[in-house]
Amino acid sequence: MKDREIFCLNNISRVGTGKFRRGYTLTDHIDNAAAVLVRSADMHELQLPSTLRAIGRAGAGVNNIPLESCAEQGIVVFNTPGANANAVKELVLAGLMAASRDFVGGNVWVRENAGDPDIKRTAEKAKKNFAGVEIKGKTLGVIGLGAIGVLVANAAAALGMEVYGYDPYLSVNSAWNLSHKVRHAALTDEIYEKCDYITLHVPAADGTKGMINRESIHRMKDGVRILNFARDILVNDEDMREALSRGKVKAYVTDFPNTAVANMPGAIVLPHLGASTEEAEDNCAVMAVEEIQDYLDNGNIRNSVNFPDVDAGICQTEGRLAILHRNIPNMLSRITSALGEANINIGNMQNRSRGAYAYTLTDIDSPLNEEGFRNLQRIEGILRVRKVK
Structure with missing residues (x-):
């Protein structure tokens, strides 16, 4: 058995690193590493040693890794698609609820009035300011039916929503897993025109950058609620701010904070919590370790991005x-x-x-x-x- 050193650039779940077989050793230095495990650390300026054969990203996004440079050096970069899908799905469902029932604003009101000795009585008068709507019977459009989008669509249908799904590149596996209750949308315009809620689950690409903008919002229902747990650049921030200010968009929930959305009235902004569960971190680490071992031991490549x-x-x-x-x-x-x-x-x-x-x-x-x-x-x-x- 070859002795292979593995360098962890971030803290990687021990559930995952514990899966390394005999002959693999975790090291504190990258100098002689055969593989690197990474989560969010930026690798673009990192000097990669000649011994490096593989990089395992414990997660889906790989913007922090210089993919072409790695390819030119013969370094295979892996990610872990689907390993954190359930964690993101659950947060999207929470986002659906937050966009419908203003419990976020209600909680802020309670905190601000915590010193009121008669808060119980006052709350009964104030709660009308935080009244919302139920999601049952409402229409949800899911744009992108990959691992996460399919789970969201199925869960929403089970909660009594009428669900439309759009994905021109729907895989066979996703098609098999998609609930029969989910209706097929041939165009995004069908989603925009019919849906009370729209959730995005597509990758960042030339064709998706800024896809939610003034023109697409104009085609949506008045009072639409939009959720973005996919990529920050899918939504034009300035156009979203304008749509929220005039009520065209009732609520915007995003998992990608920046200075624009953090100060955007009507936006619910989370600190990139999508995959931040113990289970998701464990699943991603296990999957990345298995991919690296199969490549180093057998030469097989699964879920490479380059x-x-x-x-x-x-x-x-x-x-x-x-x-x-x-x-x-x-x-x-x-x-x-x-x-x-x-x-x-x-x-x-x-x-x-x-x-x-x-x-x-x-x-x-x-x-x-x-x-x-x-x-x-x-x-x-x-x-x-x-x-x-």
């Missing part, structure tokens, strides 16, 4: 080579030619590409000598070659 997923199981031949390379023509023929020149027979080969990068996992029937290994490394476009076995 290389394609490839799973060849456990190697049953004399050796396995993990080859990270650019996605360019004739690469496979060059790899097979180099192995042929080394008199190596290929037992199994899997190749996948993702954008500018590709990954080839090759099982070989006899060990590759050092000269053959160096010849592989010299091929133009090869980023890293690793002997897995």
